[in-house]
Amino acid sequence: MKYLHLVWASLFRRKTRTVLTLVSIIAAFLLFGLLDAVRTSFTQAGQSANGAARLQTGSKLSFIQTLPKSLLAQIERVDGVKAVTHANWFGGAYQDPHNQVFSFAVAPNYLDLYPEIVVGEAERKAFTATRTGALIGERLAQKFGWKVGDHVPLQSQIFPDKSGSKNWQFDIVGIMHSSDKKTGGFYDQMFLLNWKYFDDTTPYNQGSVGWYVTRVVDVNQADRVAKAIDALSANSDHETRTQTEQAATASWMKQLADIGLIVGSIMGAVFFTLLLLSGNTMMQAVRERTSEIAVLKTIGFSSRSVLAMVLAESVLLLMLGGLVGLGLATVVIPAISAGSGGMLNLPSVGAGSWVLGLALMASIGFAVGALPAWNAMRLNIVDALARR
Amino acid sequence: MGKLIEIRDLSKVYERGKQKVEVLHHIDLDVDEGDFLALMGPSGSGKTTLLNLIGGLDLPSGGSISVGGQRIDQLGAGALAKWRAAKVGFVFQFYNLMPMLSAQRNVELPLLLTKLSAAERRKRAAVALQLVGLADRATHKPAELSGGQQQRVSIARAIVSDPALLVCDEPTGDLDRQSAEDVLGLLRALNRDHGKTVMMVTHDPKAAEYANHTVHLDKGSLVEQATTA
Numbered sequence: 001m002k003y004l005h006l007v008w009a010s011l012f013r014r015k016t017r018t019v020l021t022l023v024s025i026i027a028a029f030l031l032f033g034l035l036d037a038v039r040t041s042f043t044q045a046g047q048s049a050n051g052a053a054r055l056q057t058g059s060k061l062s063f064i065q066t067l068p069k070s071l072l073a074q075i076e077r078v079d080g081v082k083a084v085t086h087a088n089w090f091g092g093a094y095q096d097p098h099n100q101v102f103s104f105a106v107a108p109n110y111l112d113l114y115p116e117i118v119v120g121e122a123e124r125k126a127f128t129a130t131r132t133g134a135l136i137g138e139r140l141a142q143k144f145g146w147k148v149g150d151h152v153p154l155q156s157q158i159f160p161d162k163s164g165s166k167n168w169q170f171d172i173v174g175i176m177h178s179s180d181k182k183t184g185g186f187y188d189q190m191f192l193l194n195w196k197y198f199d200d201t202t203p204y205n206q207g208s209v210g211w212y213v214t215r216v217v218d219v220n221q222a223d224r225v226a227k228a229i230d231a232l233s234a235n236s237d238h239e240t241r242t243q244t245e246q247a248a249t250a251s252w253m254k255q256l257a258d259i260g261l262i263v264g265s266i267m268g269a270v271f272f273t274l275l276l277l278s279g280n281t282m283m284q285a286v287r288e289r290t291s292e293i294a295v296l297k298t299i300g301f302s303s304r305s306v307l308a309m310v311l312a313e314s315v316l317l318l319m320l321g322g323l324v325g326l327g328l329a330t331v332v333i334p335a336i337s338a339g340s341g342g343m344l345n346l347p348s349v350g351a352g353s354w355v356l357g358l359a360l361m362a363s364i365g366f367a368v369g370a371l372p373a374w375n376a377m378r379l380n381i382v383d384a385l386a387r388r
Numbered sequence: 389m390g391k392l393i394e395i396r397d398l399s400k401v402y403e404r405g406k407q408k409v410e411v412l413h414h415i416d417l418d419v420d421e422g423d424f425l426a427l428m429g430p431s432g433s434g435k436t437t438l439l440n441l442i443g444g445l446d447l448p449s450g451g452s453i454s455v456g457g458q459r460i461d462q463l464g465a466g467a468l469a470k471w472r473a474a475k476v477g478f479v480f481q482f483y484n485l486m487p488m489l490s491a492q493r494n495v496e497l498p499l500l501l502t503k504l505s506a507a508e509r510r511k512r513a514a515v516a517l518q519l520v521g522l523a524d525r526a527t528h529k530p531a532e533l534s535g536g537q538q539q540r541v542s543i544a545r546a547i548v549s550d551p552a553l554l555v556c557d558e559p560t561g562d563l564d565r566q567s568a569e570d571v572l573g574l575l576r577a578l579n580r581d582h583g584k585t586v587m588m589v590t591h592d593p594k595a596a597e598y599a600n601h602t603v604h605l606d607k608g609s610l611v612e613q614a615t616t617a
Contacts, residue, residue, distance in 0.1 A: 002500055009488040295484045298445060299498045299545070300473020302466055381445045385480070386436075 003305075007312045010289065018317070021281045025321025026328065028274045029357060033329020034336075035263045036353045037346040042259040053219045054113060055226050056248040057212040060239040066208035067238050074232050075212055080225040082217045085110045088198060088210035092154035092168070092191060094144060101140065101154060103191035105198035105210075111135075113215045116179045117187050123148070123174025131197045134170040137188035138177050148172055154191070159202040168193075168201070214242075271364065279368040282314050286372035293376050294384030307377040314369025315362060322361035326354065392553065392585050393419035393442060398451035400437055400608075411437045412608045414451070421552070424579040424586045426599035433605040435589045436557055442587060443476050443555040444468045456552060473501045477546025477584075479575075481558035483538040485530040491517060491541045492526040498549045516544035520574060536567025543574060547584070554578065556588040560595050572598040 012018050057075070059065030066088070075084045085107045092103035108128050111117055119127075119135060127133045136146060146152060150172045160166045170193060178187040199205050216225050226242035233240045243251065286293070293306055301309075330349045337346050349357075398415040401408050412434045419425055427435045440446040441453060444460050453461045456475065463471060477498075485494045495513040504512070517523050520540040530538050539559060546554055556575065560568035576598050578584045588599060596602045604612040 002506070005493065006486075006489070006497075006500070009486070009493075013488045291484060292486055295478075295480075295486075296497070297469065298443075298472065298478050300469050300501050302469045304466075382440050385445075385484075 003309055003312070007309055007316060010285070010309070011313050011316060013289070014285065017281060017284070021278055021317065022321045022324075024277055025274060025318060026325040028270050029322045029325025029361075030328050030332070031270055031325075032267055032357060032360070033326050033349045033353065034333065034346075035267060036356070037329070037333050037349065039259055039263045040347050040350070040353070052244055052246055053216055053222070054245040055214040055216060055222060055229065055242050056245055057214065057229055057240045057242040058210070058248070060230075060241040063211075065238075066205070066210055067212065067233075067240065069207045069209055071212065071232065071238075071240075072209070075214060075229055078214075078225060078228045078232070080217050080221045080228070082215045083109065083113055084212055084214050085113050086195070086209040086212045088195065088205065088208075090154075090159065090191075090193060090198065091157040093157060094152070094154055097155070097157065099144075101191045102186070102189050103154060103193065105195045106192050107195050110192065110213075113213055114187070118177040118179050119174050126173035127192070127194070130171055130173050131194060132169055132171050133173040133194060135174045135176050135190075135192040136172055137190045138175050139188040140191060141172075141175050143189075146172055148174060156202075159198070159204050161201045162203055213245075271360065275364060275368060278314075278317060278364070279371070282310075282317070282368050282372045285313075286310055286376055290379065290384050293379055294381045297379065297381050298385070303377045306379070307373045310373035310376045311366060311369040314373070315365030318361040318365035318368070322357060326357045390421050391418050392421040392423070392456055393417070393587075394452075394454040395442070396452045398438075398441065398453060399449050400434070400441065400446070401449040410608060412441075412448075415608075415610055417603065417610065419585065419587065422579070422583050422585055423601060424576065424599045425588070426596035426602040427587065427589045427605065428591070428593075428596055428602055429605035429611075432607075434608040435605050438605065439555055439557055439587060439589050442553075443478060444472045473498060473549065475551050475553060477543075477549070477551045477554045479539070479542050479546050479554065479556040479559045481561040483530070483535070483542045483562075485538055485542060485545075487530050490527050490529055491522060491533065491544075494530070494541055495544045495548050497545060502549065512548055513544070516548040517541070519547070520544045534567070535563050536570055539563060539567070539571050540574065543571070543578075547578060547582075552585060554584050554586045556586065558589055558591065560590065560592060568592075568595065 057067070057071075059067060069086075072084055072086060075081060087107070087110060088105040090103040090105050092101045093099050094101055111119060111124060123135065127135050134152065141147065152170045152172055154168050154170060156166045156168055161168070176187060176190065176192070199207060214225070214229065216222050222244055226244070229242045230240050296306060297303070326349060333346050333348050395415055395417040398412055398417075399410065400412040401410045403409075415438065427439060429435050437446070441448055442455070444455075444463070448461050451461070452459060458471070460468065460471060485491075486497070489497075492510070492513050495516050496509045499509040499512060502509075514523065514526065517526055520543050522537060522540055522544065525533060525537060525541075530541070533541065539562075543559075554575070559575070560571055563571060572595055575586055575588065579586045579600075586599070588595070590596055600615065602614045603610060604614075
C-alpha cells in the first residue's frame with residue numbers, strides 16, 4: 001500500500017494518454033454490462049418453477065403450423081396430465097405497425113395454468129363473459145395509457161375478419177400483474193383475447209389451435225407425458241413436438257439467434273482490441289520511464305518490487321476503467337428498460353456479472369502488464385542509466 | 389580513521405558481441421572513512437565503471453571490493469539491492485528525479501524501503517530538504533525547479549536514509565558555475581560536518597578542488613593519486 005502513490009503517479013504521468021485509454025476501458029465494460037444483461041435476460045426467459053411443470057405442444061414442422069382442436073380431448077386423457085389449455089398467436093399492432101403488441105387468443109381456462117399471472121376474480125369473470133373482452137399486462141397499460149373500460153382497436157398483422165378487414169375491436173376488462181418481476185416481465189406486456197371471438201371472426205383459423213399448454217401432475221414425469229402427447233399424433237398430418245416451457249422458450253430463442261454466441265463473439269472482439277490497446281499503452285508508459293525505473297533499482301528497489309509495481313499499475317488501470325464502466329451499466333440498464341416502455345426487460349448487473357467483470361479486469365490487467373513488467377524487472381541499471 | 393573501501397586487483401570486462409573490452413585493469417584502491425575523493429580522467433577511462441562497481445550497480449569480472457568490511461562483489465542481486473538501499477546514496481549528472489512526484493515525495497523514495505511510518509518518512513524528508521536549503525520547495529515538482537535546485541533535491545534523496553557513502557557521477561556536469569559551486573559546497577559540508585564519505589567522478593578540475601584526494605584513471609588503470617592542498 002505504501003507504493004500506491006508511486007503507482008498512481010506513474011499511471012497518470014501522461015494524463016491525456018491514460019484518460020483516453022480509460023475511456024476505451026470504460027466503453028468496453030459498459031458494453032460488457034449491457035450485453036451480459038441481454039444474455040441473462042434471454043437465459044432467464046421461461047426459467048421458473050411453473051415453466052418446468054408446463055409442457056408446450058406445437059407442430060413438429062414449424063411453429064406457424066396450427067393443430068386440430070380435436071387434440072385437446074386426447075391430451076386431457078393422457079396419464080399424468082393435470083390440465084390443458086390452448087392459444088393462438090394474434091399478431092396485433094396498435095395504431096402503427098411498429099407498435100407491436102404481444103397478443104394471444106386464449107382458451108377460457110388459460111389463466112388457470114399460469115398462477116404467476118395475477119388477475120382479479122371479477123376481471124376474469126368479465127373476460128369470460130365479454131366476447132370482445134381483453135386482459136392486458138400492466139406495463140402495456142402504462143405504455144398506451146389504457147384502462148379498464150377502454151374500447152381499443154388492434155390491427156392484426158395476419159388475421160382478417162370475414163369482411164377482409166384486419167381491424168379488430170376489443171374492450172379492456174382487466175389488468176394482469178406478474179407475481180415474479182424477475183422472470184415474468186413478459187406477462188406484463190401481454191394482450192389476451194378470447195379464442196372463441198378470434199375463431200368465430202376470422203375465416204383463416206377454422207377451429208385450429210396454435211399450440212397447447214399442458215400442466216403435469218408430477219414434474220418428474222414431464223418427459224414421459226411429453227412423449228405420450230407426441231405419440232397421439234405420430235404418423236399423422238399434424239405431428240407434434242412437446243417440450244417443457246423452459247425448453248420451448250430456449251428453442252424459440254435459438255430460432256431467433258444464438259444470443260450466447262453473439263454476445264460471446266462481440267465481447268471477445270472488444271476485449272481482444274482492449275488487450276492490444278491497453279497493452280500498447282503500458283508498453284509505451286514503461287519504455288519512456290526506463291531511466292526512472294533504473295533509478296528506483298539503483299536506490300534499492302528489488303527487481304520483484306519493480307515487477308509488482310508495473311503489474312499493479314496495469315491492473316489499477318483496468319480496475320479504474322472497468323469499475324466505472326460496469327457502474328455506468330448498472331445505472332444505464334434500468335433507464336433503458338424504463339425507457340423502452342416495457343419492450344425490454346433487462347435485469348440489472350447482478351453479482352455474477354460483477355464477479356465475472358472483476359475477474360476480466362484483473363486478468364486483462366495482468367496480461368497487458370506482464371511483458372512491460374518483465375522488461376522492467378530485467379532492466380540493467382548500468383545500461384539504462386547510460387541510456388544505451 | 390579506518391578504511392571504508394578496499395579494492396584489490398579489480399578488473400571489468402564488457403562483452404560487445406564477440407568482442408571483449410577490458411575497461412578496468414587490476415585496480416587497487418583504498419578509501420578512508422570520511423574521505424572526499426575525486427575520480428578524474430578522460431572519457432572512456434573507466435571512471436563511471438569504477439564508480440558503478442563501488443556503488444554496487446555492477447559486478448566486477450575479477451578482483452574484490454569491500455565496503456565497510458563487506459565483500460559486495462560476492463552479493464547476489466537481491467542482497468546487493470538491500471545493501472545499496474542501506475549503505476549508499478547516489479547523485480547523478482542529470483538528477484534523475486521522478487517528474488510526476490513533488491520534491492518531498494522524491495526525497496521520500498528511499499524511505500519506502502524501510503519500515504518507517506508515513507509520518508516519520510515525511511518528517512525525515514523534510515529534514516533532508518532543509519539540510520539542502522529547499523524546505524520551501526517541498527511541494528514543487530522537478531519541472532518547477534532550476535537545475536541546481538533539482539540536483540540539491542537529488543542530494544537530499546541520497547542522504548535521507550543516512551548512508552555512509554555518497555557516490556556522485558558528474559554531479560555538476562549539467563550546471564552553471566554558481567549552481568555547481570553551491571552543489572559542491574553542499575557535498576563538502578556533508579563530508580566535513582556529517583562525516584559522509586564522498587566519491588565523485590568529475591571532468592572539472594575546479595570541482596576536484598573540493599575533494600581531499602584526487603585519483604586519475606587512464607585507459608582503465610590508476611595513473612596518479614594526489615592530495616588536494
